[in-house]
Amino acid sequence: MSASLVILGxxxxxxxxxxxxxxxxxxxxxxxxxxxxxxxxxxARLWLGLSAVPSAxxxxxxxxxxxxxxxxxxxxxxxxxxxxxxxCPHHIGxxxxxxxxxxxxxxxxxxxxxxxxxxxxxxxxxDTSGSLAQASDNHHDVLVFPSDEPQAFVLGxxxxxxxxxxxxxxxxxxxxxxxxxxxxxxxxRRDLLWRALCPMLAVGHLPSVTSSLRTRLTTAQExxxxxxxxxxxxxxxxxxALALVVLAKLARTPSPGISFTHGNLKARVDALLEGRRxxxxxxxxxxLIFGLLLPVAxxxxxxxxxxxxxxxxxxxS
Amino acid sequence: xxxxxxxxxxxxxxELAVLEHLWIEPDxxxxxxxxxVGKRRGISPNTVGSxxxxxxxxxxxxxxxxxxxxxxxxxxxxxxxxxxxVVEAGGGLRALGKSGLLAAFVDLVADSDDAALLELERxxxxxxxxxxx
Numbered sequence: 001m002s003a004s005l006v007i008l009g010x011x012x013x014x015x016x017x018x019x020x021x022x023x024x025x026x027x028x029x030x031x032x033x034x035x036x037x038x039x040x041x042x043x044a045r046l047w048l049g050l051s052a053v054p055s056a057x058x059x060x061x062x063x064x065x066x067x068x069x070x071x072x073x074x075x076x077x078x079x080x081x082x083x084x085x086x087x088c089p090h091h092i093g094x095x096x097x098x099x100x101x102x103x104x105x106x107x108x109x110x111x112x113x114x115x116x117x118x119x120x121x122x123x124x125x126x127d128t129s130g131s132l133a134q135a136s137d138n139h140h141d142v143l144v145f146p147s148d149e150p151q152a153f154v155l156g157x158x159x160x161x162x163x164x165x166x167x168x169x170x171x172x173x174x175x176x177x178x179x180x181x182x183x184x185x186x187x188x189r190r191d192l193l194w195r196a197l198c199p200m201l202a203v204g205h206l207p208s209v210t211s212s213l214r215t216r217l218t219t220a221q222e223x224x225x226x227x228x229x230x231x232x233x234x235x236x237x238x239x240x241a242l243a244l245v246v247l248a249k250l251a252r253t254p255s256p257g258i259s260f261t262h263g264n265l266k267a268r269v270d271a272l273l274e275g276r277r278x279x280x281x282x283x284x285x286x287x288l289i290f291g292l293l294l295p296v297a298x299x300x301x302x303x304x305x306x307x308x309x310x311x312x313x314x315x316x317s
Numbered sequence: 318x319x320x321x322x323x324x325x326x327x328x329x330x331x332e333l334a335v336l337e338h339l340w341i342e343p344d345x346x347x348x349x350x351x352x353x354v355g356k357r358r359g360i361s362p363n364t365v366g367s368x369x370x371x372x373x374x375x376x377x378x379x380x381x382x383x384x385x386x387x388x389x390x391x392x393x394x395x396x397x398x399x400x401x402x403v404v405e406a407g408g409g410l411r412a413l414g415k416s417g418l419l420a421a422f423v424d425l426v427a428d429s430d431d432a433a434l435l436e437l438e439r440x441x442x443x444x445x446x447x448x449x450x
Contacts, residue, residue: 117416121413121416121418124409124412124413124418125409125413125418125419127327127409128406128409128410128413130327131327131402131405131406131409132402132403132406132410134328134333134399134402135398135399135400135402135403135406136399145399145403145406146396146399146400146403147403151421152421152422153410153419153420153421153422154419154420155410155413155419157418179422182422183420183422186420191420192418192419192420195417195418195420196418198417214417218417221420222420225420235445235448238441238444238445238448241437241441241444242438242441242445243422244422244423245434245437245438245441247422247423248423248434249431249434249438251423265423265437266433266437269437269440269441273440273441273444
């Protein structure tokens, strides 16, 4: 495979991904309304799935545009002449222009950057969890570390473990029970792994859209953990809501310790107080059908995609 | 005497077990440590000796020669070791919190003001009374 073909493929992927990301970003307010009608755990999947849409569309479109060169569909390359780049290994007459080289270079750098950040994040998570574990007492599946500040969190994307402080355990059963139930749900569902993978899946998105989707994913995961933990406890919804407020009040005392921010406390408490809701199945089914139809639609229109991409690349050459 | 490092070194599982033993016992030589820590793991006295040597080089043990053998004791007590580990983990936790790779029950810097929190608490208590619990 020639270098110019790789550059053309990368540039086509990046251009399509950016266009798709712009579309997803523009439809986020509408999707937010749709998301409200589905259960939090499905909502988390929705945001995660949307993170991958630009990369999936880019990869699919670039792949199917090479189908004519493999004898699937009609190959019009010879009719085009050298006036625009060819997404075809047999016709490499025109070299990509500087703009396409730049676009391809930037997208390659972005992919490498996201990969490096993923590896760094996973290593930091493993090391911090290991370090904290050596300072902790093992209480069944929970590691208790010596700190007077009430803290509870899950660490480790690949081997998630629940860490709580002695300060949290001193708060009493009414607070400790819901907190542990919530954190165990995060660990069981491997939420941190999905959070870590989200930027990798969203590599084709514009940075602002990635950030919006990550915030929505985090909030949906927190709400899903609240709901699942609440269902496992008697009076669970009220217990979790109260524990959230109690810990948030304690966290308002200025402390030099750790600070995290998701900015979703009120939304979580409101959702818990709203009570158990039955969510209609159709929005989740609709999204699943859309996800399944997308590759079929892209595959069926490979000829159109092939020529449109070549025209787009030609306009930028 | 080995110099105590400012940042605690990473420890393997055996090294931590040896250290745990020396937090209980005032001091021990290779043989005693092997009996306490190594036998149930099915490892040789040499392996335990190497772990003691590594911990000494990492500044976590002190030693003195008695007759022909070294006797080791912990350079830090358990609570100091653990407190330093927690402080060191704080940097990683902050970075993980910022990058979203940490699932905390609630933001430690709460995102609502006192009045909003009191209102939420009032709503929860009202709901509780309504449900009769």
